[in-house]
């Protein structure tokens with residue numbers, strides 16, 4: 422019986438509204454892409470907030486592969502993998518990911534949130550330690566919460582602190598360092614060579630969540646390990662199929678054979694949840710094939726990113742430095758976020774404000790994301806809008 426609880430929850434929701442951190446959703450009425458239409462608004466807007474880094478979410482070949490899979494394999498799998506939910510398509514996609522990432526073996530999950538949720542408690546017990554970057558994604562934080570290992574944390578990218586934590590972890594049976602490859606709210610790239618050096622010196626395993634780097638970083642889009650030339654030194658890579666690789670959804674853990682084999686036996690989100698559908702598996706596989714066949718999309722993403730970052734540097738707004746396509750436009754106080762994003766939207770830009778609890782209080786921002794599918798005039802238009810909105814309406 423809901424009773425008094427309804428009133429209590431309403432009060433909580435009011436408090437969220439008053440703090441300026443209430444998140445409302447715009448309804449998209451077109452396929453995902455660099456231009457979208459939005460319910461209640463005439464004409465299209467430039468989309469600067471999708472994770473569709475390569476423009477594959479509505480790529481004709483990806484859509485065709487998904488259609489064919491629907492016809493050949495049907496709609497659903499109606500089972501977890503170990504009962505009767507393993508299709509040839511899942512195995513093909515796992516093999517394609519292994520070969521693309523240059524790892525030993527890969528296991529698919531319903532999402533990367535689940536890949537991270539099912540990793541730590543499978544590998545680590547109370548005899549072990551896990552050391553996590555303070556800016557790691559929520560799914561790593563939650564995954565670590567589920568395991569009984571000693572939990573240690575270091576400030577974002579602070580290698581001195583990481584070394585101190587490694588010393589604190591001495592005597593543990595296993596030590597695992599966990600880091601995002603690209604930190605999703607700031608766009609910073611983790612210093613994987615330094616992490617690997619420290620891990621090797623202290624006998625620790627290294628895990629990287631490359632959700633925002635796969636298809637993005639590295640000459641072939643193989644992610645942050647390729648970008649830094651350290652692929653062979655990383656033990657575990659998790660990632661998503663829900664961003665650059667077609668955006669259909671799903672995730673994976675890839676890396677050392679024995680780790681992946683143990684996950685297949687023990688990892689709870691793998692054992693107790695359906696895997697991805699045939700259409701999603703086939704669309705993701707086609708995305709990987711496109712990416713493996715040519716660096717054209719990755720190259721275009723890189724040149725679009727350089728252009729947008731240089732255009733934004735000429736606006737009065739502060740943009741976090743970096744070289745990746747996550748370009749956070751810093752606003753600061755939560756209360757300023759709504760008016761600025763609304764003004765940008767009025768002028769034809771679909772951008773979204775990020776505030777607490779997604780980012781720390783006082784660091785509200787508009788996270789813009791560049792895609793290979795943006796045209797040069799899209800990016801020029803967007804930077805012009807930001808310049809106007811910052812000059813005219815922001816305090």
Ligand code: PLP
Nearest residue numbers: 532533534558605632661663672
């Ligand atoms: N890890 C990182 C770094 C992410 O940014 C995200 C998505 O926001 C995830 C994991 C979760 O990915 P998925 O949407 O596949 O659950």
